[in-house]
Amino acid sequence: MGILEVKDVGKRFGGLQALSDVNLSVKENSVHAIIGPNGAGKSTLLNCLVGKLIPDTGSVMFDGQSVLGRAPYEINQMGISRVFQTPEIFGDLTVLENMMIPCFAKRDGAFELNALSSVLRQKDILQKAEHMLEEMNMADKRHMHAAAMSRGDKRRLEIGMCLSQEPRLLLLDEPTAGMARADTNNTIDLLKQISDERDITIAIIEHDMHVVFSLANRITVLAQGTPLVEDDPQNIRGNPKVREAYLGESA
Amino acid sequence: MFGLNKKDTSLLIIVACLTMFAPFILNPFPTDSGLAQFNAGYPDLMQRFVIFGIFAIGFNILFGLTGYLSFGHAAFLGVGSYSAVWMFKLIGMNVIPAIVLSVIVAGLFALLIGFISLRRSGIYFSILTLAFAQMSFNLAYSVLTPITNGETGLQLTLEDPRILGVSATADGSIPVTNLFGLEMRSTFEMAVGPWAFQFNAGYYLCAFIMLAAFYLSIRIFRSPFGMMLRAVKSNQQRMNYTGLNTRPYTLAAFVISGMYAGLAGGLMASMDPLAGAERMQWTASGEVVLMTILGGAGTLIGPVLGAGFIKYFENIFSKINDNVLHSWFSFMPDGMEDAVVFLIHPFIGKGWHLTLGILFMLVVIFLPGGLVEGGQRIKGWLSGRKAKDDGKAAGETNPAE
Numbered sequence: 012m013g014i015l016e017v018k019d020v021g022k023r024f025g026g027l028q029a030l031s032d033v034n035l036s037v038k039e040n041s042v043h044a045i046i047g048p049n050g051a052g053k054s055t056l057l058n059c060l061v062g063k064l065i066p067d068t069g070s071v072m073f074d075g076q077s078v079l080g081r082a083p084y085e086i087n088q089m090g091i092s093r094v095f096q097t098p099e100i101f102g103d104l105t106v107l108e109n110m111m112i113p114c115f116a117k118r119d120g121a122f123e124l125n126a127l128s129s130v131l132r133q134k135d136i137l138q139k140a141e142h143m144l145e146e147m148n149m150a151d152k153r154h155m156h157a158a159a160m161s162r163g164d165k166r167r168l169e170i171g172m173c174l175s176q177e178p179r180l181l182l183l184d185e186p187t188a189g190m191a192r193a194d195t196n197n198t199i200d201l202l203k204q205i206s207d208e209r210d211i212t213i214a215i216i217e218h219d220m221h222v223v224f225s226l227a228n229r230i231t232v233l234a235q236g237t238p239l240v241e242d243d244p245q246n247i248r249g250n251p252k253v254r255e256a257y258l259g260e261s262a
Numbered sequence: 263m264f265g266l267n268k269k270d271t272s273l274l275i276i277v278a279c280l281t282m283f284a285p286f287i288l289n290p291f292p293t294d295s296g297l298a299q300f301n302a303g304y305p306d307l308m309q310r311f312v313i314f315g316i317f318a319i320g321f322n323i324l325f326g327l328t329g330y331l332s333f334g335h336a337a338f339l340g341v342g343s344y345s346a347v348w349m350f351k352l353i354g355m356n357v358i359p360a361i362v363l364s365v366i367v368a369g370l371f372a373l374l375i376g377f378i379s380l381r382r383s384g385i386y387f388s389i390l391t392l393a394f395a396q397m398s399f400n401l402a403y404s405v406l407t408p409i410t411n412g413e414t415g416l417q418l419t420l421e422d423p424r425i426l427g428v429s430a431t432a433d434g435s436i437p438v439t440n441l442f443g444l445e446m447r448s449t450f451e452m453a454v455g456p457w458a459f460q461f462n463a464g465y466y467l468c469a470f471i472m473l474a475a476f477y478l479s480i481r482i483f484r485s486p487f488g489m490m491l492r493a494v495k496s497n498q499q500r501m502n503y504t505g506l507n508t509r510p511y512t513l514a515a516f517v518i519s520g521m522y523a524g525l526a527g528g529l530m531a532s533m534d535p536l537a538g539a540e541r542m543q544w545t546a547s548g549e550v551v552l553m554t555i556l557g558g559a560g561t562l563i564g565p566v567l568g569a570g571f572i573k574y575f576e577n578i579f580s581k582i583n584d585n586v587l588h589s590w591f592s593f594m595p596d597g598m599e600d601a602v603v604f605l606i607h608p609f610i611g612k613g614w615h616l617t618l619g620i621l622f623m624l625v626v627i628f629l630p631g632g633l634v635e636g637g638q639r640i641k642g643w644l645s646g647r648k649a650k651d652d653g654k655a656a657g658e659t660n661p662a663e
Contacts, residue, residue, distance in 0.1 A: 061503065087505035099503070101496040104489075112493050113504045115486055121507040124514055126487035129265060133486060176505065 014039040014212050015060070015180060020069035022055055029055045030066065030236045037180070037229075042206050042213045044223045047233035048257055053216045056233070057184055060214075061093050062086045074179065084121050092173035094183045098165035100172070102158030106149060109157050109168055110140035113176045139175065147171040147201075163194035170201065174209070181205075183215040187222050199225050224248070232256060270480050273563060277476055281469040284308055285459045292456035299586070300578055305449055305462030307577050311570050312465070312472040313529050318553040318565030319472075319479050320522020324515050325551070326560035327488060329495035333388045333547050334375070334395030338368040338520040340402065340542030342527025344409070347416045347537045354427030355437045357446065357467070357532040361525065368524020369517055376516035380509060383498075395547055402539035415538030439532050441467060446533055464533045471529065472566075475522060480562055482518070491515050523550075552618075556625055558632030567633045572618065579614035 013036035020033040030052045037043045047053050058064040060071055062083040071078050078086050087093075101109050114136045119125065131137070144150045147167050152160065157168060166186060173181055186202070187195040199222055206213050206226075217223045223230065223244075230247045232239040234256040240247065247253055266274065280287065289303030302308070321335055342364035349360035379390040402410040410416055420430045424437070431437050439446045446464035453459075482488050490511050493501055501508050531537050540546070549572065557568025587603045587610070594602065609617045629635045 082507070083502040084505050084507050087503055093503045095499075095503075099497055099500040101493050101500060103496040104492060108489060108493075112489065112501075112506070115490070116505040119486075121505060122510040124487060124510075126482050126485045126514075126518075128486070129267075129481075129484050130486055130489055131267070131484075136486075172500075172504065 016072040044227035051233040052236040090179035092178035107153040314569040317526035318569040320519040322565040324519035327491035332391040334391035336546035337395040337398040338523035339527040342524030343531040343537035346528040346531035351422040361528040364528025369521040372520025399542040558634030561634040582610040
């Protein structure tokens with residue numbers, strides 16, 4: 012029994028069957044990659060996991076509880092954090108403030124009317140945020156406006172924000188899309204370090220095979236909205252079905 | 263001090279000094295000099311400065327922090343005024359119950375409107391709030407006449423019960439608003455040489471309440487709640503995927519700013535116990551938006567500056583007429599004098615809106631951060647020049663060594 016169990020999930024947009032009969036089991040503390048050609052339904056599947064979309068059929072269970080019909084913030088409070096394709100951070104706030112917000116969300120829950128105490132009095136939150144910034148090697152940027160940072164730094168910050176919530180499952184949507192080679196390698200190293208040092212499960216949607224094969228210990232190949240194979244990386248590499256899905260019949 | 267850092271404390275002290283000494287600061291010209299018409303230190307106008315200051319401070323908590331632009335905040339001001347006048351009619355002429363009730367009623371009203379309007383964001387939210395405010399205005403004007411007295415506006419009469427007070431004073435007139443006996447209209451006049459300074463009880467009540475409101479807004483800005491509101495403005499998507507429910511945050515900000523508006527409305531009625539539907543009209547809602555943007559949305563002091571600026575122009579510029587202009591330019595040859603007066607004429611008197619409009623455009627185009635940004639630029643420019651001078655001086659001395 013995995014930490015995330017997807018059973019018979021189907022989703023239709025008008026005449027397009029985006030997902031059908033998707034079954035997926037993500038084991039605890041693994042790095043599970045979901046790959047597939049463009050239009051395979053990877054992003055739709057991800058959106059079904061975080062509450063942005065509700066599948067037409069099937070069930071999605073996280074740690075024994077259904078996530079269907081819950082709002083994104085409720086699913087996040089259950090322990091699923093999401094990293095977006097283009098980094099979603101609080102651009103108008105400083106890097107330190109960015110890091111404090113998930114700490115507040117972890118401590119106080121989805122809403123807390125804490126309108127009279129000063130932010131600077133929240134020693135535990137400040138300490139945790141500073142600690143996380145150091146871990147992400149961003150302590151020197153703490154008073155910078157988050158929007159002014161490079162793409163790679165924004166990604167690092169976003170991952171740090173997700174980690175400071177101590178999630179049990181980290182979902183990443185093409186975390187290296189549009190990145191330079193050096194930034195991509197940095198991100199790979201960071202994710203490797205995270206999965207080695209922490210008690211965390213990572214599910215990653217990715218296009219870049221270099222990233223997938225350097226990180227994943229389990230891979231699901233999605234094609235035309237349905238899983239083709241689920242296997243270990245070395246078996247996926249040589250699988251003729253996967254080649255066919257990626258390169259077409261003639262190959 | 264007061265749980266604020268050094269910078270905020272000094273800001274609060276500056277604002278406190280400005281409001282406490284306003285009767286002096288706003289009356290710089292001797293009473294019988296030609297410039298006396300630029301004096302703003304009379305009770306009626308000073309009260310308006312601080313009351314609209316409160317209104318704008320509250321509006322800024324919603325608009326400045328969350329970025330939700332409400333076009334219907336005058337509705338809460340109007341509701342506050344009506345509640346206060348009803349208290350004067352039913353309970354008595356003490357202003358405390360009136361102000362308390364106006365804040366509570368405006369808060370409840372804001373809860374209702376906010377709950378519905380905040381289902382949408384951006385332009386749709388603005389339109390929803392505008393629709394609600396216009397609806398309230400029209401209701402007050404017609405259907406709700408038994409409560410609001412329609413076109414005439416709600417006024418005190420000699421037949422009002424006033425359970426804890428008297429329906430009429432001994433000499434048969436309507437009693438005046440007071441704070442435990444201190445009449446709001448009582449004014450102490452101090453003559454110093456050619457100057458005359460007026461100290462009005464009502465103004466000082468409003469000023470103290472504005473200081474409290476300003477202090478509260480600083481606390482809100484610096485609190486975790488304030489940080490969450492800025493996060494809402496910055497990225498709602500990230501908020502949702504960080505386990506935070508944005509709806510109660512925006513609703514709380516909306517209700518708080520509605521209560522500020524209700525407080526302003528209650529104070530307005532306490533200074534002059536009548537309430538009319540025109541206070542809820544969309545132009546009144548637009549005015550507070552102008553004040554906040556002109557002063558600097560999202561800054562602490564900006565809305566207060568904006569409110570003072572607009573109210574000053576409204577009252578002082580609108581009073582300048584052609585005769586005044588002729589007296590100013592009388593030193594010129596006749597033809598030229600007429601020409602200059604003709605050119606300036608559209609911008610003064612009833613045309614003061616034109617001046618305000620031009621100033622507003624200039625501020626929005628050249629100083630998107632409002633008057634506060636202007637102040638910061640001047641400060642930066644001065645300190646930058648000073649730093650340069652220091653550098654120059656150091657450069658000159660070095661070779662000599």
